[in-house]
Amino acid sequence: MAPPTHIFDPIPGSRPDGGPQHENGAAISKLFSDGGPGTIVLLRPTKTYVLYSQIDMAHPGTTLATLGYPEFSTGQQAILETRGEKEAGAVRMFQLSRTALKRVHVRGCRGWGVTSPTPEEAERWKREEGRLGWIEGGGAMIWAGGPEACEQIIEGCRLEDPRGWTSVHLVDFAQRCRIINNMVGPCGQQAPGPWADGLSIAGKDSIVTGNTVVDATDGAIVLFCAPGTLCSDNTVIARTRNCLGAINMQVCLLLVSTTPVDHFPFQCDYTDTRVVANVIKTEGAYFRVAIACGPTSWSPWGPGHAIVFGGHVLHNTIGPGQFGYGVTLSGVKKWTVLGNTVAPATRFAGSTQAFYPNIINAPPSAFVREWLDRGRVHESDDLQPDFVDGELQWVIGIEPEVGDKLEYEQGQISLDVHGYSRAGEGGLALRGARWEVSPQGGFILRKVEGKVDRFGMGTYGQGKVIWSSGSPLRSQGDHHHLPTDVPEPKLDFSLDGRLAVRSHGGEGEVLWDPVSYLLPFLQHLSHAPENPPTPSEPQPPERWVPHSRLVLRNKQPYLELREHGGNILFSTAYEYDNQDAWVLRAGQWIAIAPKELRGMLDPPEHGSSAPALPSPPPYSQSGGAGGPPPVPPRQGHFSRFVQDITSTLQQHGVGPSPPPIPPRPDAPAPPPHDTCPSVPTPQPTFLYLSPDTCQLFLHSSPHGPTKPDPSSTHWCSAPAPPEQNAKDPWLSFQGDGNMVMYSSAGVLFASGTNGDREAKTFRLKGHGEENGPAIELIGKDGRNVWSSR
Incomplete structure (x- = not known):
């Protein structure tokens, strides 16, 4: 006898204690239980089914769908509403092979909006408006997968507003499942939450494709290892709610003491887990990270973390919109990232103040890889050339606003005259200010004026200049004239720690280098090791190779350059x-x-x-022919001062013996012979x-x-x-x-x-x-x- 097909009408006045006779969830569950494997339950188009208990599909091979299988865009899908006092789940497919949920609209009825209400508001909304809020410890709205599950399908559904931690959980060990063409979101409240995932996938050799996830607030799509799974052609959007991460491949560690519980069952194995051709964009809100690879995306590195391995991130499009980071790699091995692009009108910005003082993360950027000497990236050579190296821990801690300071390590930043950098378009954003490279070759800080967006960014190239490095003077013979535009000036803070503006896209003449005059004074200092061997395991901070740093602020000192030992090479104040x-x-x-x-x-x-810069003072202070002022005789307190210093230094074996009559200490050094004697x-x-x-x-x-x-x-x-x-x-x-x-x-x-x-x-x-x-x-x-x- 063929398995039964039921067309089920909603029960009028469904109530929590009604049982199969008077409550929709229990009644539908009974149809599946009594019908056995292969049972199909079809719901009436446009009808609303209030659930006070979860629908249990009971047997393998069963299907729950809307009669006629309408697409959501038609407005004809049946609606399941979860209204149980302590039940976040709507449909249970756990441990059931070949089950299917198709063309159904599922509402979790959390109803809280972008941010959480006050306790008083939550109670009133629940009582008067049926906005039931978040359930502490609530599970998935759709619970699928499990060790005995295979070939499950969730297709063409509208899934929104879960009262627990995710809309869909495809649980560990599930195989060859398909989560396709669903519309998901909103899910949860943006940070500080309580947030929620869109799709949480731990199934093996499965397909997650064609889904649109809008306004999920934790991870829009989270891949908990899921070896062999293809996550492709999905669209992830932050429209009205900020999201922690769009697509996450980090193995989220829920720590009990220091014991990782989510290493099970695949032990960090992302072999052939592929994130391919997805589009991640914002339409008014913010992604803290677009594609997070490795465990430290979600927390600082600690004893509970382990290296994940084998993942592929290919041909995804990031933007347009506002992001903290694009693709981040920290805690990975044998990882591949190729062919990903940043769309026009995309900016990577955010406040990293929450990281300080314990973590100095890389500033916002499109592609960041953990420094290799820190032992958290291994055997991952198939990476597109856009990556910069930097520290990455707890990257979701970046705030969706511009801050007062940006701190770059060597090699992390370049900025061209059009405002494009590894942080995307629009210059380098700070609160109320923006760093740019001027057409005349200066590095400048502008005040943001006029109309600004929600992240405090105004129009590039407009606003009062607060500070400028100055423009290079063009000389003709012995005469200087006003600076003019130079071909494609570009600022680079290179891997060797040099900061300079050069023409011709960074390949031409040096237009500004604030510390070049110091090189003779620094040549005997120790240097950080270059290209140290990559360690085979994560290293503690005391073993990290130090780097030069460029600190940019919106107040004095506006710019500060530090060498690898933390010593200040240059400051604007x-x-x-x-x-x-x-x-x-x-x-x-x-x-x-x-x-x-x-x-x-x-x-x-x-x-x-x-002039572009104030002229340095000439040596002659009386209009004379130039040259240093005369050396005063050593007498009085100055003579004793020099003798005391000499004695102390020689006692400790420091410094040479002084000349018989030293020059006056505050006299300027004589100029080289090949320069103008007045400068x-x-x-x-x-x-x-x-x-x-x-x-x-x-x-x-x-x-x-x-x-x-x-x-x-x-x-x-x-x-x-x-x-x-x-x-x-x-x-x-x-x-x-x-x-x-x-x-x-x-x-x-x-x-x-x-x-x-x-x-x-x-x-x-x-x-x-x-x-x-x-x-x-x-x-x-x-x-x-x-x-x-």
């Missing part, structure tokens, strides 16, 4: 507030650039008669905390930042008494306005600028500045309360 938690540790140094190299504030508009060679000033002598030095030694000598020292703190045996000094500008040097022996130096003389600002001055070089502490009233001079 050297002032620090006493609330900045400013610290200088043993062995660290700051190179104080001459003022004429620090760029311009509020520079003139293009076409103005003003001096830029000379840095260094602030250095010596771990050997436990002294703070302000100096201009030609031997580099860590080798002060008496002839070039402007000021130093007193040495610690020998009997103290001081070690490990560190300098702090404290919240009470006091500058204090601590060590193993206690306090070695204090400015005494607290209490009535509280210092608000710590200022470093270099050559070319009034009363410089110097260290100054400025009080609340703007007056100098302490100075090294």
